[in-house]
Amino acid sequence: MRHRSDYIQAGFRIFSEKSFGSASISFILSTLGVSKGCFYHHFKSKGDFFQAVFIEARNYFYGRCFDELGGINNPVEKLKRLIINFHDTFRIKDDAHPQAWLLLRVIIDRKDSTLDLSGEAFSFIWLLKSFIHNCLDEAEGEGRLTGDIDYCQSAEIITTSLVGFIVLSSGGNSRVTIEQSLRSVLRYVDSLKRNAAEVKPVASFRRFHYVEGSCKCSERTRYF
8 A cells, every 4th residue: 555545445444344442553454454664654543544534434424415415405305315315325234335334333432442432423413413403494494394393302303313223224124124214214304394385474583503512593584
């Protein structure tokens, strides 16, 4: 291996199969097929290597799940597309997406005995929850959602379902079970939608948005 990017690509497989703590430096060197000198030329430590691999895996996941969403104007449909993209990335534990399974391991491990992963796991989950809540918030502002719904709670339910979904996928469950899980989340999102015929404009509403674990509100035009 000559380039840092080659090490990172191989690192996806290493850390998707072993936790940071269980992947010894000798195992990493053996898997990479390089000497200590070559490895430390590119990375200061095993932790530095893991961080570089994690960042690339996270960027890969964000690209697969979020990149195409900017072209979708309807926030409810945008949320549903995120859920489907999430499903397509994590539905099968095979060789196709080791980057996704590295993220899964970080979520499961949370706090490794030799490396604190809680911050990385939290940032991953927080981004999901923030995006979901923003979609619901925007949909409410456009009058697309029904009734008096606690959108912080709804964002929590959907986020928890997605995290549960990737754990379900990793447990060797059947494709049928995994597809049922996807449909259940999509049905829940559909249950929040208001009938288009009921949408009527009014002056303003109190907009709630997710900010680091709490709901803030501001005034904004709304549709009933």
